[in-house]
Amino acid sequence: MRLHIDWTACDGRGLCAELLPELLTEDDWGYPVPREGVPEPPVPRGLESAARKAVDRCPALALRLVKE
Amino acid sequence: MTGVAAAAAVQRRVLAGNRDGRLDSHLARHGRLPALDAGEVIDLARDAGLTGRGGAGFPMWRKLAAVAEAGRPAVVIANAAEGEPASGKDKALLSYQPNLILDGLQLAARATGARAAHLYGPAASFAALRCLLAGRRDAVPVRLHAAPDAFVSGEESAVVAAVSGRGAVPADKLIRITRAGVGGAPTLVQNVETLAHLALIARHGVGWFRAAGSPDEPGTFLATVSGAVAAPGVVEAGYGVPLGELLAAAGGPAGELAAILVGGYHGGWVPADPALPVSRAGLAPFGASPGAGVVVALPVGSCGLAETARIAGYLAGESAGQCGPCVNGLPRLAETLADLTGAPDLRGVPEPAGLPGMARVAARRSRPELVAEVERLAGLVAGRGACRHPDGTVRLVRSALRTFEAEVAAHLAGHCLATEARR
Numbered sequence: 306m307r308l309h310i311d312w313t314a315c316d317g318r319g320l321c322a323e324l325l326p327e328l329l330t331e332d333d334w335g336y337p338v339p340r341e342g343v344p345e346p347p348v349p350r351g352l353e354s355a356a357r358k359a360v361d362r363c364p365a366l367a368l369r370l371v372k373e
Numbered sequence: 374m375t376g377v378a379a380a381a382a383v384q385r386r387v388l389a390g391n392r393d394g395r396l397d398s399h400l401a402r403h404g405r406l407p408a409l410d411a412g413e414v415i416d417l418a419r420d421a422g423l424t425g426r427g428g429a430g431f432p433m434w435r436k437l438a439a440v441a442e443a444g445r446p447a448v449v450i451a452n453a454a455e456g457e458p459a460s461g462k463d464k465a466l467l468s469y470q471p472n473l474i475l476d477g478l479q480l481a482a483r484a485t486g487a488r489a490a491h492l493y494g495p496a497a498s499f500a501a502l503r504c505l506l507a508g509r510r511d512a513v514p515v516r517l518h519a520a521p522d523a524f525v526s527g528e529e530s531a532v533v534a535a536v537s538g539r540g541a542v543p544a545d546k547l548i549r550i551t552r553a554g555v556g557g558a559p560t561l562v563q564n565v566e567t568l569a570h571l572a573l574i575a576r577h578g579v580g581w582f583r584a585a586g587s588p589d590e591p592g593t594f595l596a597t598v599s600g601a602v603a604a605p606g607v608v609e610a611g612y613g614v615p616l617g618e619l620l621a622a623a624g625g626p627a628g629e630l631a632a633i634l635v636g637g638y639h640g641g642w643v644p645a646d647p648a649l650p651v652s653r654a655g656l657a658p659f660g661a662s663p664g665a666g667v668v669v670a671l672p673v674g675s676c677g678l679a680e681t682a683r684i685a686g687y688l689a690g691e692s693a694g695q696c697g698p699c700v701n702g703l704p705r706l707a708e709t710l711a712d713l714t715g716a717p718d719l720r721g722v723p724e725p726a727g728l729p730g731m732a733r734v735a736a737r738r739s740r741p742e743l744v745a746e747v748e749r750l751a752g753l754v755a756g757r758g759a760c761r762h763p764d765g766t767v768r769l770v771r772s773a774l775r776t777f778e779a780e781v782a783a784h785l786a787g788h789c790l791a792t793e794a795r796r
Contacts, residue, residue, distance in 0.1 A: 309547055310757075311545040311547065311759070312545070312695070312696035312697065312698065312699075312757060312758050312759050313543075313544065313545050313695040313696060313759045314545070315696070315697060316697065317697050332697075332698060332701075332702075332753055333701070333702075333705075333753070334697055334698075334701040334702075335697075336697040336698055336701075336757070338753070338757070342752075343756070344756040344757070369547060371547070
């Protein structure tokens with residue numbers, strides 16, 4: 306699975322970076338930055354449930370889990 | 374070798390013949406469009422190696438096939454939105470050879486099984502287009518949509534949004550428009566020049582098309598040549614044409630040149646080397662590509678770093694305002710680059726209370742750590758948006774730091790090589 310960020314929806318609340326610190330950090334303005342440096346970071350199996358939680362809890366509905 | 378040189382020479386194909394835009398002139402020169410079925414059009418585009426002339430250079434046949442394979446009634450859109458200030462080739466083509474564009478649009482409709490066709494572009498061209506469309510009796514009727522004059526209005530998903538009656542701003546790419554675009558229909562958005570080439574390939578064949586350009590990058594392309602040249606304008610040449618020949622076709626350099634911007638405001642700076650082939654392969658070492666054919670000649674005496682800071686400031690202002698990293702990052706990137714040049718463009722920057730303008734200039738002294746900060750910000754915004762506007766801006770800024778490396782060092786030491794060259 307990969308984590309897709311809809312940048313037109315994201316308003317930088319920062320919840321995803323808190324729930325997925327292994328995958329995401331924040332930029333100067335609070336928007337998520339994939340640690341991998343790729344636009345759609347791959348989600349390791351062990352982090353899938355945390356990623357699902359981030360998707361479900363994003364207040365802007367800006368995150369999606371997409372199949373490889 | 375002569376064959377290769379001729380293939381990559383300045384020549385007229387889509388711009389050939391009478392440029393009056395009339396249907397009778399068009400039919401007299403090109404004749405009627407041959408009757409081709411969907412598979413034949415896709416095969417022609419594939420075998421010709423026709424790539425998109427709007428900037429990205431994506432193989433046209435792949436898009437045609439993706440839309441056709443969706444198996445639902447499709448929508449085709451001819452894209453003549455040319456938000457790039459340094460580009461004028463689509464406007465020129467619309468006025469000189471609109472029938473080739475409309476022919477190509479009908480071929481694209483045939484290839485994809487589309488029942489609706491649209492042309493999206495400058496409203497100033499619509500009166501003439503309406504007259505033409507009334508006389509053409511096309512199989513698929515064409516509707517016209519005005520493109521706003523904004524840098525990102527021609528981006529594929531922005532085109533779909535505009536034709537759908539929404540604002541012309543880019544959308545998230547989770548679902549490709551070739552699967553679900555206008556009204557949920559599989560949608561093809563194709564630059565008007567690409568469509569014009571397809572209309573010629575349908576008549577003259579793959580072999581004729583491939584006789585221009587190089588085996589890997591066949592065909593001709595339209596270039597808008599501006600800046601320090603004697604006769605700025607739109608010229609046509611085979612891919613791989615030496616930069617010097619392209620400039621010569623626009624009247625030749627007006628004085629000594631410092632560098633060339635290729636590919637437009639999302640492109641890259643390359644050395645003013647007349648032998649440099651204008652092709653993907655030839656420009657790749659400089660992180661540039663022909664893009665949509667924009668070529669701007671920078672004269673000796675103009676500072677490439679200051680010019681890039683000015684363009685970066687313009688691009689920051691052209692953000693559609695949707696994506697956080699672009700909205701916040703591009704202005705910061707442009708300001709940091711302006712600080713690095715030491716002569717920031719202060720237009721639009723709010724005046725701090727009680728500080729006269731000169732004091733602000735003095736406070737913005739170039740410092741070595743600004744180079745690292747430009748790099749950091751460039752890395753931060755790239756790849757983080759619904760469209761490639763941040764990526765294109767980063768490409769330009771990075772190429773400026775490379776090509777104008779000596780100028781960067783001079784500015785850090787408090788002077789400007791270009792200004793000194795003028796003395």
